Amino acid sequence: MSENCLFCKIVRGEIPCRKIYEDDELLAFHDINPVAPVHFMLVPKLHLASLMVAEDSHAALLGRMLLLGAKLAQEQGLENGFRTVINTGKGGGQEVFHLHIHIIGGGNIPPMVKRS
Ligand code: AMP
Ligand code: ZN
Numbered sequence: 001m002s003e004n005c006l007f008c009k010i011v012r013g014e015i016p017c018r019k020i021y022e023d024d025e026l027l028a029f030h031d032i033n034p035v036a037p038v039h040f041m042l043v044p045k046l047h048l049a050s051l052m053v054a055e056d057s058h059a060a061l062l063g064r065m066l067l068l069g070a071k072l073a074q075e076q077g078l079e080n081g082f083r084t085v086i087n088t089g090k091g092g093g094q095e096v097f098h099l100h101i102h103i104i105g106g107g108n109i110p111p112m113v114k115r116s
Pocket of ligand 1: 006015017029030031032033034041086087093094095096097
């Protein structure tokens, strides 16, 4: 746990969230500023600042996040598919430094990289 981390505060229940799922390792909740009809976040309860500090010992946790993300996405109505995004570090546009997977879908999801 990290004292001042926003997502640790959500994990501890100090800041409210619209929870989708919780178990002893993971929490999923709706993004406060969604970019699509469905946009939720999947976070480990363990504070990891980003994917860059993840180690081999976190492999099972990271695997669980992907598998659970796919399951929850379908439960949220995204049977046709969804986008998973992990922003990593300043260079990756990360704003909240607690590892999280965005799961985004519904509506019109444009190609992620525009090629001319
Ligand atoms: P990132 O740029 O990957 O670090 O994304 C951070 C995400 O956290 C953004 O999509 C925000 O909308 C979202 N966010 C920030 N504060 C909250 C909050 N209190 N509850 C839910 N999502 C949040
Ligand atoms: Zn944290």
